[in-house]
Amino acid sequence: SSGRTPGPNAEIAGSFQPPETARFRLRLPKLLAIAIVAVLAAAGTDAATFAKADTPARVGDRLAAARTSATAPARRASRPDPAAPRGSGLSVPAAGLPISTAFDPAHLSAAAAPAGPVKLPVPNAATLPDVAPLSQTVTPDAVVMLSGSLTPAQAAALPKLPGVHAVEVVDTGTVQLDGAPAVAFGVDPGSFRAMTPPASASSDQLWRYLAGGSLVSSYEMATDRGLKLGSTAQVLPASADPGATPVQAWLGAFAAIGLPGVDLLVSKAYSAALALTPDSGLVVSAPGVSGPALQSELQSVLPGAAVELLHPDQVPDTLPGNTLSAATRAKIVAAALSRVGRPYVWGGDGPDSFDCSGLVQWSFRQAGILMPRVAAEQFLTGDHIPLADAQPGDLLFWTYDPNDPGYVDHVAIYLGNGLMVVAPHTGLDVEVVPVPTADFAGAVEVVLGS
Numbered sequence: 389s390s391g392r393t394p395g396p397n398a399e400i401a402g403s404f405q406p407p408e409t410a411r412f413r414l415r416l417p418k419l420l421a422i423a424i425v426a427v428l429a430a431a432g433t434d435a436a437t438f439a440k441a442d443t444p445a446r447v448g449d450r451l452a453a454a455r456t457s458a459t460a461p462a463r464r465a466s467r468p469d470p471a472a473p474r475g476s477g478l479s480v481p482a483a484g485l486p487i488s489t490a491f492d493p494a495h496l497s498a499a500a501a502p503a504g505p506v507k508l509p510v511p512n513a514a515t516l517p518d519v520a521p522l523s524q525t526v527t528p529d530a531v532v533m534l535s536g537s538l539t540p541a542q543a544a545a546l547p548k549l550p551g552v553h554a555v556e557v558v559d560t561g562t563v564q565l566d567g568a569p570a571v572a573f574g575v576d577p578g579s580f581r582a583m584t585p586p587a588s589a590s591s592d593q594l595w596r597y598l599a600g601g602s603l604v605s606s607y608e609m610a611t612d613r614g615l616k617l618g619s620t621a622q623v624l625p626a627s628a629d630p631g632a633t634p635v636q637a638w639l640g641a642f643a644a645i646g647l648p649g650v651d652l653l654v655s656k657a658y659s660a661a662l663a664l665t666p667d668s669g670l671v672v673s674a675p676g677v678s679g680p681a682l683q684s685e686l687q688s689v690l691p692g693a694a695v696e697l698l699h700p701d702q703v704p705d706t707l708p709g710n711t712l713s714a715a716t717r718a719k720i721v722a723a724a725l726s727r728v729g730r731p732y733v734w735g736g737d738g739p740d741s742f743d744c745s746g747l748v749q750w751s752f753r754q755a756g757i758l759m760p761r762v763a764a765e766q767f768l769t770g771d772h773i774p775l776a777d778a779q780p781g782d783l784l785f786w787t788y789d790p791n792d793p794g795y796v797d798h799v800a801i802y803l804g805n806g807l808m809v810v811a812p813h814t815g816l817d818v819e820v821v822p823v824p825t826a827d828f829a830g831a832v833e834v835v836l837g838s
Contacts, residue, residue, distance in 0.1 A: 506661050508637040508654075511600030519595040520578030526554045528583055530682055531647055532670040533560065533694045545689040551677035552685070556583060558671065559656055559664035561626030564634075569735060570609065570651035572626070573669065574659030583671065585646075594641055602640025604653040608797060610642040612734045612743075612814050617642060625663035635661050646795060647671070647698075649762055696765075709835045711770075716755050717781030723754035724801045724809045727818045732811045737761070742811040742818060744799050748783060751801060757836065763799040770834040775823070778831040780804045785829040796829050 538557060546555055559574030577595035581588065588594065598604055603623075605615055615621075622634040637654075645653070654662060670690075674682050679697040686695045712720070724747060730740055737746035745763040752759045760766055767785050778784070779802070786798040800810035803820065811818045 505633050506635045508603075508635060508658055508661060509601035510638040511597050511602050511640060515600075516593075516596040517599045519581070519592070519599050522581055522589050524582060525586065525589055526583045526673045527675065528556075528647075528671045529674050529677070529698055530672045530679075530686065531696045531698065532672060532686055532690060533696075534668045534670070534690060535692050536668060537665060538667040538670070542689055549674075549685045549689065551682070552672060552674045554583075554673040556580070556671045557667045558669040559659040559666050560669040561662065561664035563626050563652065563662050564624035564628075565605075565652060566613075566615075566621055566623075568613065570605075571649050572652040572654060572662060572664060573647075573650055574654050574656040574662070574664045574666075576656050583673070588643070594643070597640040598653060599655050599657070601638070601655065601658060603637045604641045604643050605639055606651045607642055607644040609651045609734065610639075614814070615639060615642070623662060625661070626665070627663055644795065709837050711833055711835055712781055716757070717779065719755035720751050720757075720781045720801065721803060721809075724748075724751040724818075725803075725820070727751070727811075728809065728820060730811075730818045732814055732816055732818070734814065736811075744811045747809075747811040747818060748799050748801060752834075757834070759834075764796040766799055767796045767829070767832060770832045773831050773833050775825075775828070775831050778802045779833075781834075783832045783834065784808055784823060785832065786824075786827045787829045788827055802831065 546552065556579060561572055562569050563572045564570070575598070577599040581591075581595050583589075594604070603621060609615065610617075617639060619639050621637050621639050623637050624630070624632060624634045643653075645651075654664075659666065670686075672682070672686065677685070683695045683697065687693060727738070727742060727747060727750070730742060732743060733741035734743055735746070736742045738750035742750065745761060745766055748763075748766055749759045749761055759769065763785065766783060770783075773782070775784070782802045784800045784802050785796050787795055788797050800808040800823075802808050802823070806823055807820055808823050809818065809820050812821075
C-alpha cells in the first residue's frame with residue numbers, strides 16, 4: 389500500500405536535494421526489487437478478514453507525508469506474537485509435495501479459462517526448475533505503482549533518466565488468500581533474487597520453489613494470521629467476483645518482504661492464474677539521486693504513477709512544516725482511546741477492528757490528518773526524537789523481525805507517563821500498556837505540511 393493522495397488544500401511535508409548520475413540497467417519484463425529473508429513462522433489456522441476503507445481527503449485535511457528508510461523499508465506492519473517461534477534461514481519443507489496437477493500458464497487466458505478449479509503446481513524437490521544464478525545484488529530506492537501495464541514508450545524512456553541504475557518490473561494485484569485480502573506480486577525468481585539481501589539472494593531453494601509454482605507469504609502475514617507452512621491455500625484472483633472459484637496453491641515458504649504492503653509472491657509465470665495486472669509495478673535503483681528528484685523524474689515519464697521512496701537519507705533529517713498543536717494531540721489521543729477493547733485484525737483500519745498502523749491512521753484521521761497506511765511509512769512522517777522527549781500523540785516504533793533488524797514493523801501512540809495505546813497482535817484487543825524498550829526503533833513527532 390502507498391500513501392494517500394492529498395485532496396484540495398492538503399499539505400505535503402518535505403524538501404529535496406538535486407540528483408546525481410549513476411549507471412543504468414533495465415530488465416524487462418522482469419520483476420521487482422524486494423527484500424526477502426525467509427524465517428520460521430508460527431503454526432495455526434486463524435485467517436483474519438477485513439474490509440479496506442479508503443476515505444478520500446476532505447477540504448481542510450492536512451497530510452503527513454511519508455518518507456521511507458534504508459534501515460526501515462516500508463510495509464504494512466503488525467507485531468509478531470513474541471511467543472511465536474523464530475529462526476534464521478529459509479523456512480520451506482525439505483522436500484516438496486507431489487505435483488497435484490499439470491498447469492501450463494500458456495493455456496490460461498481471460499477468454500479461455502480452464503474448466504473447474506485451477507491448481508498451481510506443487511514443487512517436488514527432485515524436479516525443481518532451475519533459476520538464474522546470483523551475480524550481484526542491487527539496492528532498491530523506490531517502488532512505482534502504475535494504473536495499468538508499462539507501455540513500450542515508457543520502457544524506452546526509463547533508461548534516459550539521469551542516475552537510474554536498474555529497473556525491475558513486477559505484476560501486481562490484490563487477491564483474497566483464504567478469505568482475506570493479500571497484495572500479491574508476480575516476480576521473475578531469477579532477476580528478483582539479485583535485488584534481495586544476501587541471505588535471501590543466495591538461497592537457491594527459495595527461488596526454485598517460487599519458480600516451481602509455490603506461493604511465498606510474507607513473514608508478518610504468515611505469523612499474524614497463523615498460516616501453515618506447506619498447506620494448500622484458496623486464492624481468489626484479483627478483481628474476481630466473490631463467488632468465483634478460487635485457485636488452489638501451495639504455501640511453500642514464509643519470508644520477510646521489504647516493500648510496502650506486499651503480502652504474497654508468485655512466479656510471474658503464474659500471474660495470469662491470479663489475474664495480476666502484467667508489468668504494473670516497478671522497483672527502481674538510483675543510488676545517487678535524491679528522493680524528490682527521483683520522484684519527479686519517474687513521474688515525468690510515468691504520468692499518474694504513485695512513486696514511493698525507500699530510504700530516509702533521500703530527504704532531510706528535519707522536515708519543514710508545523711508540529712502538532714496541543715488540541716490536535718488531544719483529538720488523536722481521544723480517538724485512539726475510544727477504540728480500546730476493539731479487536732486486532734490483520735490489515736484492519738477501523739472503525740471496529742485494527743492492526744497497529746491502522747489504529748494510528750484512523751486516530752489521526754479523526755483529527756483531520758491523513759497518514760500513510762503502513763508503520764514503516766509512518767516512521768518517516770516527522771522528526772525523530774528521543775523517547776524522553778515524546779509527548780502525547782507522538783508515535784513509537786519497534787523492529788521485531790530477527791532476520792531484518794532494521795525493518796520497522798510495529799507502531800503505537802504515546803499517551804505520556806510511560807504509557808501507550810496500541811493494537812498489539814492477533815488474539816488481543818486495542819489496549820493501554822507501558823512502553824516496552826526492547827527492540828525499540830525510535831519516537832517520531834509528526835510534522836504537517838507547510
